[in-house]
Amino acid sequence: MRQKCKRFEANKSLDHLIEPGKSIYKNIKGQWNRLYFQNDYPITLEIGCGHGAYTIGLAKIFPERNFIGIDLKGDRLWKGAQEAKIYGLQNVAFLRAQATHLLDFFEENEVAEIWITFPDPRPKTRDIKRRLTSLRFLKLYQTMLIEGKRVHLKTDSNLLFQYTLDVLQGQGIQPYDYTRDLYGSILIDNHFGIQTTYEKRFIPQGMPIYYLSFVLKAANLTL
Structure with missing residues (x-):
């Protein structure tokens, strides 16, 4: 608990982390390139990013793109924001928010790519709507994504993989x-x-890793 408290306090001064209490938090929707990144590069989201391994990894490889990791856990985001600071990555941001509130932070057609990396598979039937590839979330992604751009899913869960298919x-x-x-x-x-x-x-346990990507451009999603 003490470590979490220290991280929460440190988050307040980390420029790479956008969270409640910071002025930019309520004004960033539709303004990521202008207010935060100050460039016109395409934006990739990692939803449920945890410590931000994919966000950081991709940002290092593709300096001509912008990357945003989204998670609700501030102590996890602290690690990603610290790495971004250490490596001096100017094309990285972390957003502390619930995935259900994505449209509070992203305008229509503002996002060029989405990664969902090892999300909670929500195996219980009562939690189906909370799965990050449920129709509820696909409709959010469809609104934010530029037409023709992809969503990627990586998971160790056959249940979530088959459900998504x-x-x-x-x-x-x-x-x-x-x-x-x-x-x-x-x-x-x-x-x-x-x-x-x-x-x-x-991987060392011999567990298979499932992957799929898809485009929502022609979809008229129905709940």
């Missing part, structure tokens, strides 16, 4: 690509060697 099929959406064994497929070359904390834990 079923949701897409039910909406007439064909995945752009997918695999039930990322590290045994040719798609691994598209992941740049970036591994999350969970991924590093699962």
Whole structure:
């Protein structure tokens, strides 16, 4: 608890972290490139970013793009924001917010790509609407995303992977690509060697990593 308190206090002065209490928090919607990044680079979101491994990793590889990691846990975001500060990354931001409130922070067509990396699979039936690939969330992504841009999912959960495929099929959406064994497929070359904390834990255990990406451009999503 003491460590969390120290991190919460440190977050107040971290420029890479946007959270309640900071003036930019309520004014950033539709203004990310102008108010924060001060460039016109395309924006990639990592939703449920945890410590921000993907956000940081991608930002290092693609300096010509902007990256935003979103999570509700301030102590996790502290780590990502600290790394961004240490590496001097000007194309990184972390946002402390609930995923259900995404449209409070992003305007229509403001986002060029979304990554969902190892989210809670929410295995209980009563939590289906809380899965980050449920129709509830897909409608949010569709609003924010520039037409034709992709959503990526990486997970160790066969349940979430199959659920997502079923949701897409039910909406007439064909995945752009997918695999039930990322590290045994040719798609691994598209992941740049970036591994999350969970991924590093699962791979030595021999657990398969599932991956799929899809485009919502032609979808008329119905709840």
